[in-house]
Amino acid sequence: MxxxxxxxxxxxxxxxxxxxxxxxxxxxxxxxxxxxxxxxxxxxxxxxxxxxxxxxxxxxxxxxxxxxxxxxxxxxxxxxxxxxxVTIDKEGTHLAIDGRPLRFLQDLTLRASSDLPAELGGTIAFRGYCGREAMGDVKGKIILCYGTRKPGFPTPAERTEAARAGGAIGVLTIADPSFTVEPPRWPAAYARTVTFEDAKPVAVDRMLLGTVNVDALANMIEGSGRDPAAIVTEGSAGRPLPSFDAGRFTARIALSHRAIRxxxxxxxxxxxxxxxxxxxxxxxxxxxxxxxxxxxxxxxxxxxxxxxxxxxxxxxxxxxxxxxxxxxxxxxxxxxxxxxxxxxxxxxxxxxxxxxxxxxxxxxxxxxxxxxxxxxxxxxxxxxxxxxxxxxxxxxxxxxxxxxxxxxxxxxxxxxxxxxxxxxxxxxxxxxxxxxxxxxxxxxxxxxxxxxxxxxxxxxxxxxxxxxxxxxxxxxxxxxxxxxxxxxxxxxxxxxxxxxxx
The missing domain is CATH 3.40.630.10 (Zn peptidases)
Structure with a gap:
């Protein structure tokens, strides 16, 4: 037996x-x-x-x-x-930067939302730690942030609000590998959001919000002339980071919705x-x-x-x-x-x-x-x-x-x-x-x-x-x-x- x-x-x-x-x-x-x-x-x-x-x-x-x-x-x-x-289905979801594919759930994961557009695109704009003072011209762009967990730096909510106020259509945050007390885990299990049936929509539901695997950073900023390893080193230490624009990010997103109990x-x-x-x-x-x-x-x-x-x-x-x-x-x-x-x-x-x-x-x-x-x-x-x-x-x-x-x-x-x-x-x-x-x-x-x-x-x-x-x-x-x-x-x-x- x-x-x-x-x-x-x-x-x-x-x-x-x-x-x-x-x-x-x-x-x-x-x-x-x-x-x-x-x-x-x-x-x-x-x-x-x-x-x-x-x-x-x-x-x-x-x-x-x-x-x-x-x-x-x-x-x-x-x-x-x-x-x-609400689930972003892996099958039918395609993400790329200047045509170079990104592996969903491996290179990055996204927040699922009922109001998320099925297709979107925009220039990647790296803005360091993404405080309001770093935003500059970001209207219609997708902000890439270094997601340090050190005290005194912008929180996730502050980063998102600064980007939204500047007219950005999304925020992608690099998971900080230096946060060793609880290091980032890849792959993500899935991209799902479960809420109460009567939950009210929030202002960021139409924004593209996600987390980027540090191993995908080189692909994300290829052609920008910037050194991804230097960004990780400086960001992990909490030192000043540059602001620059990179390639064009495109997304085709397959959403499914279920009412569950x-x-x-x-x-x-x-x-x-x-x-x-x-x-x-x-x-x-x-x-x-x-x-x-x-x-x-x-x-x-x-x-x-x-x-x-x-x-x-x-x-x-x-x-x-x-x-x-x-x-x-x-x-x-x-x-x-x-x-x-x-x-x-x-x-x-x-x-x-x-x-x-x-x-x-x-x-x-x-x-x-x-x-x-x-x-x-x-x-x-x-x-x-x-x-x-x-x-x-x-x-x-x-x-x-x-x-x-x-x-x-x-x-x-x-x-x-x-x-x-x-x-x-x-x-x-x-x-x-x-x-x-x-x-x-x-x-x-x-x-x-x-x-x-x-x-x-x-x-x-x-x-x-x-x-x-x-x-x-x-x-x-x-x-x-x-x-x-x-x-x-x-x-x-x-x-x-x-x-x-x-």
């Missing part, structure tokens, strides 16, 4: 799931749930896909079996989002305290992944095992351990959809909660977790902003885990996961990253994972895992949930926090 499974997986371009000893039964049960949610039959759990729907049904069934109560719409476990999916999976473990049961702690992770995309090393299925099937599985495992036994406060288990498309599920839930918004007193979010090296340090989002951080410190200390604030704020991890919509609503929230010290073997492993597996097909069930670290974090999460849900006082923002609502 195992041999037949191996051969079937190999034929599909995937290695079979690992068969390895686990350190304990709880970790083994967690990994079994992870395998169910991130196996090839779930097809990467893309928003609006049959694979996602199958995964959502599995999660709902697990919650029900564990004794949780439906907390979705109409007495169900589901909250349905109506969405619009996708569900948040919501379940409640009712509280036991006569007073505190009316307060709700949300435990969240995102169920969606990338689905099928541009192949990497011959593999086109982006399983999303660590990101984030493993931590939806951890919600299932906690529910199973509790077996219907409540904490003092009520706990809402939330497997959100659409995180990878812009935190859609969490944003929808916090705008249209299925429980009174004032009853929600905290969110503990599970994402950005990579159990691939020993766990002795955790980066904790909003650690010093609320009393949740105090609970984290207490539980972590008991497990001999040090904690710290984010040492790489330039990555904007705080705003890139499902705790962020809760924070924006004034609800204390937190999330975690396995921490590492500069120059350590753990840092090397972490950087390597982001370079080769993050948002790639290689985030699958065959990747290396530190079982002891995985189990240790799971126990940390169980204990933190109990401490917060059973504490006499609800989590609160601390005085002076930038996120505290008046």
């Amino acid at each position: 195992f041999v037949s499974l191996f051969l079937a997986a190999a034929a599909a371009g995937h290695r079979p799931p690992r068969v390895a000893p686990m350190p304990d039964r709880d970790t083994a049960a967690w990994w079994q749930a992870t395998q169910q949610l991130s196996g090839d039959d779930m097809e990467g759990r893309d928003v609006g896909s049959p694979g996602y729907d199958r995964a959502a049904q599995l999660v709902a069934a697990a919650f029900a079996k564990a004794g949780l109560k439906p907390a979705g719409e109409n007495g169900s476990f589901f909250q349905t989002l109506k969405l619009t999916d 996708s569900d948040n999976v919501l379940a409640m473990l009712p509280g036991t305290d006569p007073v505190l049961k009316d307060e709700v702690i949300v435990l969240s992770a995102h169920l969606d992944g990338y689905g099928f995309g541009e192949p990497v090393d011959g593999d086109a299925l982006y399983n999303g095992a660590f990101d984030d099937a493993a931590y939806v599985a951890l919600l299932e495992r906690l529910a199973e351990r509790r077996a219907g036994k409540g904490y003092r406060r009520s706990v809402l288990f939330a497997a959100f959809t659409g995180e990878e498309k812009g935190l859609l599920g969490a944003t929808y839930f916090t705008s249209r909660p299925t429980v009174p918004i004032r009853a929600i007193v905290a969110d503990i979010n599970l994402d950005q977790l990579r159990p691939i090296f020993p766990l002795d340090l955790l980066t904790v989002h909003a650690l010093n902003d609320s009393t949740l951080g105090d609970a984290v410190r207490d539980v972590a200390a008991r497990q001999k885990i040090a904690v710290r604030i984010d040492p790489e704020p330039e990555r904007n991890l705080l705003t890139r996961a499902d705790h962020w919509p809760f924070i924006r609503k004034g609800i204390p929230a937190t999330g975690f990253v396995f921490g590492y010290r500069p120059g350590s073997p753990a840092e090397k492993i972490y950087r390597g994972w982001y370079d080769t597996r993050y948002h790639r097909p290689q985030d699958d069930l065959t990747q290396p895992i530190d079982w002891a670290a995985a189990g240790k974090f799971n126990r940390f999460f169980y204990d933190l949930t109990a401490q917060v849900a059973d504490a006499p006082d609800r989590p609160r923002w601390k005085p002076g926090s930038a996120y505290a609502k008046p």
Whole structure:
């Protein structure tokens, strides 16, 4: 039987799931749930896909079996989002510079928009870091910018606004290879934009917006007399860059539109305290992944095992351990959809909660977790902003885990996961990253994972895992949930926090 499974997986371009000893039964049960949610039959759990729907049904069934109560719409476990999916189809899309072809998704990727013209063209105008003062005559042109992430330089929004104000028809940004804390990844999986069905159009929807692979820069500016290597060297260092015009960029773009639906999976473990049961702690992770995309090393299925099937599985495992036994406060288990498309599920839930918004007193979010090296340090989002951080410190200390604030704020991890919509609503929230010290073997492993597996097909069930670290974090999460849900006082923002609502 195992041999037949191996051969079937190999034929599909995937290695079979690992068969390895686990350190304990709880970790083994967690990994079994992870395998169910991130196996090839779930097809990467893309928003609006049959694979996602199958995964959502599995999660709902697990919650029900564990004794949780439906907390979705109409007495169900589901909250349905109506969405619009706009995709730039690779087939039928042709991009060129002075007639020289550019490889879509390999050399550059574009932002999909319903209002994007089917055909357009314009002179490439390199304008350095693309501050307003650098624009000059750009009307009808396509601006090429060096996308440094260094502080003090124009942001993506500022670059786009400067170009739009000058009459440019597009902005293409060179992905900065010097941003080594999270280097650019190529190829892009696809070019898709998923929005709420009733989302209003924005001013830049008719502009050509995209990202350029630095390896394609020589082709982009050929004939200009400029040295692409010098531009990369100077741009990576944040030194002054020239402004110049290059060749003519042309695009024929094939767009497809779909109306789709996708569900948040919501379940409640009712509280036991006569007073505190009316307060709700949300435990969240995102169920969606990338689905099928541009192949990497011959593999086109982006399983999303660590990101984030493993931590939806951890919600299932906690529910199973509790077996219907409540904490003092009520706990809402939330497997959100659409995180990878812009935190859609969490944003929808916090705008249209299925429980009174004032009853929600905290969110503990599970994402950005990579159990691939020993766990002795955790980066904790909003650690010093609320009393949740105090609970984290207490539980972590008991497990001999040090904690710290984010040492790489330039990555904007705080705003890139499902705790962020809760924070924006004034609800204390937190999330975690396995921490590492500069120059350590753990840092090397972490950087390597982001370079080769993050948002790639290689985030699958065959990747290396530190079982002891995985189990240790799971126990940390169980204990933190109990401490917060059973504490006499609800989590609160601390005085002076930038996120505290008046």
